[in-house]
Each structure stands twice: as C-alpha cells, then as structure tokens.
Amino acid sequence: MLQRSELPIGVRAVESFFERRDWCIWGFQQQAWDAYAAGRSGLVHVPTGAGKTSAAYMGALAELIDEVGFVGQDTQTSGRGERRGEAEKQAPSTRGARRADQGVGLRILYLTPLRAVARDIELALRAPIDELAIPARVESRTGDTSASMRARQRARLPEVLVTTPESLSLMLTRDTARTLLAGVRCVIVDEWHELLASKRGTQTELALSRLRAFAPHMRTWALSATLANMEEAARAAAGLGAEPAIITADIDRPVEITTLTQIEGRHLPWAGFMGIIMLPAVLEALDPDRSTLIFVNTRAQAERWFQGIAMSRPEWAPIMGLHHGSIDREERERIEAGLNDGSVRLVVATSSLDLGVDFSPVERVFQIGSPKGIARLMQRAGRSGHRPGQTARVTCVPTHAMELIEIAAVRRALASGLIEPRTPFAEPVDVLAQHLVTCGMGGGFEADEMYAEVRTAWSYRNLGRETFDWTLDMVTHGGTTLGAYPEYHKLERDDSGRYAGAGGRIAQMHRLNVGTITGSAVLPIRYRNGRRLGHIEEHFVAQLRRGERFVFAGKIVEFDTIHDMTALVRPARGKTTYTPHWAGTKLPISESLAEGVREAIRIARRGELPGVEGEATRELMEAQARLSRVPDPTELLIELCETTEGRHLFAFPFDGRLVNAGLAALTALRLGRRRPATFSIAANDYGFELLGAADYPFEEHLDAALFSPEGLAADAIESVNLSQLAKRQFRDVARIAGLVFQSYPGARKTSRQVGASSELIYDVFEQFDPGNLFLGQAKREVLERQFERTRLGRSLARLHAAEITVVRTRRPTPLAYPLIVERSGGSVSVQTLRQRLEAMQREWEGAGV
C-alpha cells in the first residue's frame, strides 16, 4: 500500500476532495479509477444515484491534475503539475485563474444525450475544479450555447467539455477538428443504455471512432444502468480493439411493487389506456406533503392525468408540475429544481424524467399503466428514496384488466432477476452517409483509411466493403447505379484520392441536417404574447381550426394560427379534454416481459395467480373462459367474430405489439394469397386482429401452413411493402441521409412538405432504382425494428408448433375487445387499386346507388 505522499498528486487531490465532502469512496469507484489509470476503457453499470459520474470522472480528473497541477485551499495538498504554465499559476492570489491562452486544450469530453441537463452536468463537473482551484475550464456546448461562446471554442476548447452527440458531430465538420480534439484523453458517455439502441448511439459510435483516429490514446467510459447485455454495451462504447473493463457494484436495491385495484363498485375495464377511471383511487393514495412522481406512458396521458388531478384538487396547483418531452425546457427545469428544493412535490411525467441529472429522491413513485419493461420499472422505482441499498417502492396502477397480468409478470421477472438487453442498430447506412460527409468536411480522408476506421465502431464491425463503397459513392457523385445523381455531391475527390467536403451551400445544409436524427416534425408552440409553452407535433396542429381548444402543458389553450413555423395559441376558458396526440410513443412490451405474461396467464388460468393481481383478474379470466377460452402457452387461440364492421379474426400470440403487428401483416399477406382480400389490421401487446369483408371465409384457411417459418424472410418483406410501413420509415432515413432537408437556409419548409417529398422519392426509388440501399435500409429497419424480425422468427416457430384452437364467439371477448378499440394499425392489401375500387363499385351497385 503506497504511502499517501507517494501517490500521484492527482489521486491525492481527488481523495482530499472526497474527504472534505465527507463522501466515502466506493469499491467500484476505486476499481474504475484504477482501470482508467491502467489505460483501459470501461462501462460503469450501477444503479442511479450510486456515484457513476464520479467513478468515470475522477480518474480522468486526477490525470488532468497530474498534468496542470492545482492550487487547492491547503498548501500541503497543492502540487505542481508536470506541465507548468506561468509561475502565477501557483500563487494563491490567482487561485482559479484561467485565461484562454493558458489552457492545455480539451482533455475530458463528457457526452450526454440530453442537452437540457448539460448545464447541470457542467456545474457538477466544475465543483472539484473550483474547490481544488485546478487551472482548467469547464464549458458546455449544445444547440443552446451562445454565439460568443461558440466563437471562443472554435479557437480553443476548454479542458472539460460537456456536449451532445449532435454537437460533437458538428465539431467534427470543422477542418480544425483534428487540432482541437487531438489532446482528448477521456470521453465519458452518459446514459449509454438509452443511447445505445438508437441511431444517435450509432452516430456516437462513429464520432468516437473518428476521435480515436485523432487521439489514439483516448479512453472511453460509458455510464449505464439497467441492461442485460453489458459486454456488448461496453464494446460499443469503447470500440473494437479495446478490452473494456466492466465495473458493477453489488448494490442493487430491492424493488417493492404495490398494485392499486380499488375502484368503487366498478371493475377495471377490459380495454383502456388513459386509465382515468383509476383517478379517484390514485387521488385517495396521494399525499401532497410527500414528494411524488406519477409516471405515465405517453404525453397525451400526462396531459390528461395532470388535468384530472388539477381539476379535482385545485388547492394542490402550487406544488404540481407537468413534465414531458414537449414542454418548454425552462418549465421542465423549473420542475426539476423544484423537486430538488421541495417546492414542487407532485409531478406527472413521461419518460422525459427517466434520464437526467439525479434530482432529490422522491418519497413515492406511481406508474400508470404497464411499464412495458422490467428495466424501465426498476429505473422508475429507483427514483424513490435515493440512497443505495434502500428499498425502491412503486405503486402500479393498471388502466385495464389485462395489465394486471402484466404487472404480475413484472413481479415475477424482478424476483428472478430478469432484465432486457438493449441492442444497437446494425450498420445503418444513413448514419454512415451523414458521418462520411461530416468527416469529409472536417479535414478529409482517404477511402481505405476511413473504411478501416469505421470498422472500429462496434455496429459497423462487419461492414462490407461494397456497402461502404456504395455509401461513399452516393455522397460523392450520387452513386454508381443506373439512376446516377450527378448533382448530389456532398464530397469531392481530388486527384490524390482524398475526399473532402464540397463547400458552400451543401456544407451549410449538411450542418443544419446533422442534428436531425432526433428531429421529428415538431413546431414550437407559444402564446401570442410570446411566452413559450413547448413543442407540438406538426401533424396535430395542421388539422386544427382557428378557435379549437385543446389542453397543452396543463393549460387550456385555443389555437390561433401558425406563423413563421410556430404555432400560436391564446389562453382559453371553458372545459375541454381534447389532448394532442403524439405519434410513435407507444412502446411495446419487451420480449422478456412478454414471455412472463404468457407464464402468468398459464398460472392465472389455473386460478393460482397470487396476490392482488390474482384476485382482481379472476373475474376477467372467468369471463374469457365463458365466452371463449383462456389460452395455454402451448396453443394458439384464434377467435372469429362477426360484427357490423365485417368478419374479425383475433389471434393471441402475446408477443408484444411490434411482433404481433408483424404476424398480422404476414397472416394477412398469406391469407390474401389464398383468396385476394384487403384487411384492416390492429395489434397490441397481446395479439392481433384482421378485419375483412363480411363474407371472408377465415376458417377455411386456418392451418399450420399459415404460420410456417418457411418463406418468412420473403413474405415479411412483401408484407412490409404492402403495409406502407416502409414508406413511413423511409421518411427518417431520407432525412438523416440528406436526401431531403428539414429546413433549407432561407426557405422554411414545413415537414409535411418534406414528408410528401420523401414519400414521392420512395415511390420513385421503388420504381426506378429498387436496388437503392437507402430504400433497402428503410425496409430492413421496419423488419428488424418494427417487426423485430428475429423475434418474429422465434415467435413464428413457436406458433407453428402450437396447436391452433379456433373459437367462434358471438361477441368480442375480454382479450379481443382491446384490439377493436385499438384499430389504427393500417392495412395490408393483396389487391390492386383497380380490384379494390371495383369491389367498392359492386357494393355501391348493390346498395342501389
């Protein structure tokens, strides 16, 4: 054991900082610092609030202190760094003095997916620097950074920089990128479990691979919570060629779930989503003196619940807050600060509060509706009573009867330690295209070198040279296929074979586009007098008429107009519960949880489901058994039913909404082959529905061949084509790849116009350039992401082996009913436009029109 005076000054300084704050150093933190000092990258995987940031940061900070020294409060602990600047650095009178020309340049880069918390992180990182008077600067750099700060940073970066993946990519578009970034020693990536499975995560991987080319000795430390595939997550952060350390701590907190089932005299409905029927029970359980978080699953739900509580308990208004992704940032910050100082004690929130700087622990956590995932529930429960080791408590509030089964399944999963993995995208071509242009602009590259560099990013480790070349060709001269695009050159190749960015307008548009991976079609929304409310989805606003009232950010407003790409509203009186809808926010149940649900049903079937959930679902199970049957996991239950809408087929694989949607499209396609038809589709986490014409003979075709895994790949692709989903997915791909632009400089385009363009481009590609890789990527993404193709394959195999039980029901059963209510899944048609119109024609003639 080294004597204290023998330790490097950096370590001594850090330890003294901890001592002064009376913080103890956890084992995992020491492990992380040791690994860092040994030159390793790593992943720190411990629950929220346990000190992850310190584990990653302090090691790097100690190294920085070794380099630049520090003054400190106590001359005993001050020390001269290896690299001495001017003598005045040592004088107490200049403690904390930092002048731009004395800095050593960027050493520690902190990446966060949330620009809203960048400032908070900046403060947290600055604390030891201020206290120890280390001559280093800490700044942040996001879309919100002022122009003057940006200008300063263009000349020289601070020693510690907090930024977002998008801003990092933007920095890489500057030709000074290599100079500014070559000194980076440590990159810390926060909330990696969230970033990892998104395109922003892929963008981060690529950006880091570029950074490593500039700064080969850089180490990457990712901070993550709650995921199953730690090894993969660590490699994705550290890149190939590193052996990342995985640092965990044995401080998992037990999670205790309470379920609310009381509704005066009424039963939980068979279908539902908002869950407002549970409001009285929740109100009863709320205590305004105890800080409480109420988590819901969608923004619309958040607005409804907030309004419901506020209307029932107006006296709570001063301590309440509504927090979701479309609320204005200032308001969200106010709420977070309020949670910290106790002035805000009741917050209704979506996943917007899942990430972010730790705020003070709350006393109670409610989860409205199924959490749809085990990790998510653990994370949210973890917001209660923040000290590591203390039991995390959450009250689950089901919104319809089947959710009780889901909650029971979560309980069992927690008990067995089961958690979901987060899987990164596999080599998305659109992100690569954007990255190549970024690198071209930021100093240029040679093809072979870049290919090797890109392959050091985990998600691109198997990237074929052909795909790389296609992408490079695409951004250089529009590709090599028949439909060449001579004007589409974002990169230029010089005679020596070096690629660099085409300048001018193309560069400008690329920079505008770089941040669009997260972009969705939103408009800012504010009052006429200028006060900002947040952001609202464009497609919702587009269908409003002047004077229409709706609820937003907990207030009732009246739509006025759209002006200069901003939605303007006035405060309105009167009541309304019309809430905006936000597209694409419904998460499916995870595969792990779905399996748990099948198990739970099997147990419930026998009447042996324990606890509150068992009690409350007894009636549901009995009704289902009476009208149809409660499915066993080894059988596939199919219900056929006729209503005025037509003939319904319901099937219940319990595979999660996305896979069920895939099964629906597949089944529709295969049925349509046997007998041409058009079906409307609905899917939820339990099963799917096909709605066909009144005379469609489903029963003639329900055999094992319908679910055969043979031909799945081709059929899946065809059903995707037919179901319009690829077109929607292509919209994102087109935008990221720079085929269309969210906004031209000087020409403000609404994204509806952009959407129309990408749809048309899709059609044109389909018809004239079917080999186009961007088109292929959109389809692949639908298959893999939306239909979760591998999961679909597993599911199909299970169904193929299962016994098919067909029941004709006179009316929709408890299992079927939620699907009827859900119907928004689009349709699959094996018929041509002509066939469909002619079918309508026959109907009109029959009706004597």
Add this chain to the structure above:
Amino acid sequence: MSERAGECAGGAPGGVLFGGVAIDAAGERVVLLPERAAWWPGVRTLLVADLHLGKADAMRAHGAAVPTATNHESLTRLARLVERHAAARVMVLGDLLHAPLGITEDLVESVAVWRAGVDVELVLVPGNHDRKVERVAERWGMRVTAGVVREGVFEFVHDDAARAHAEQASFVWSGHVHPVARVRAPGGMLRPACFVVGGRGCVLPAFSLFTGGAPVCAHGGERLYACADDVVIELPPEPAKRSRTRATNSR
C-alpha cells in the same frame, strides 16, 4: 351520361375506349383515359395537364437525390398515347414545367429528342409553373398560347378558379388542381387520381406521377372519375362514397 369500358362497339374489353370512360361534354364525345389524359376524337386531340417536367431536376439542384427517370416515364406514357390514338395534336393545359431551376440541359435535350420522334402539334396553355418556358418553346417545337384558348364550345385554361367566369355556354377544360378522390374502403382510404366532371367543365388529374394531389369532393352535379390502374371508374355521388368528415371539437 357515360359509357363504361366493355359496353362499347368492338366487344373486346376496353375496345376503342382502352379502359377509359366516354363522356358527353357539351355535346362533344370525349374519352377519359386511365393514363390520366383525355382523348377528344372529334379533332384527334389529347388533353393533358400538370406534367411538371424537371421537378426531379429542380430537387437535385437543391441537393436531394432523386432519379430524373420520372421525366422519362411521363414522356414515354405520352408518346404511347399519341401512337395508340393516332393523335394529331397534344394540348397541355398548364404546368408543363415545374421550375426554371429544373430546366436543365439534360431535360431540354431529352424532351427535344422525344419531340423529334412524336409527330403531333404540341400546344401549351401556360400555367403558373411555366415561367421561362419561352426558353424551350422553340427547341421543343411547341406553340405557347397567350392565355385562354377557345374552340367551339370548349375553353382550355390552366387554372379555372383563378379567372372571372366567361360565357355560360363554354365547357372549360383545366388542370392545376391535381385532383385526388377519397374513397373509404375496407382497409383504409383509397386515393386515386381523378377527373372532376360537371356541367361547367372538367378538371384533369395531374399527368405526372411525381406530384402530390389535392383531395376533392364532387359538388353540385359533378361526378368524379377515378384512374384505377388500367381502367377509369366512375365514382358515385355523395353520400355513398363520402369520406368521413373530420371530427370537430366535440371531445
């Protein structure tokens, strides 16, 4: 009054109507074709509107990578129509071009080549997108009219709504709208391009496939004729096919 495909002289499905539907336009017989054109046999004229040639080229100039094959598709389809009907004249009712930026040398050349192989009189009634069309009029052997064209009981214009009404007796052929019908069918809304035919005149669908469309309803005595792949289907009047009205603030 209209004849359906199949119920015509010749017996073969489609027969001389080629899947289209013949209408009585102020006493003249005109055939609405599924290729989004109208055929006026009396003077052997094909009527089309809204080709928007060069739209892809204009988009490429802005950096969006779209194939210009759309131009080619439009021109090929038009050439086939000319040949099939042995047309003597093609009248374009506006928006032959999309934007000045899209008038690339490539486009001008391809149209010139196409033009050389198509033996018809080409007339353009200019529309709002046809700025700078005079640059190409000569190379394309095209006559650009000064404005509205009157021939007998017909009037030809690009945008009917944008002008003061003329003599009552006229039957007005126009474009500009890019009309698309909305038909509620099992499985979702169908949106076929369509002709809008009424006592006043007829609005042609956009000839180009690479344009958006505006949903239309049939008002008064109007009828919609939908282009459904290779046939034209007359749609019944409201309310049988009326699309669902948008939900209002009744929530």
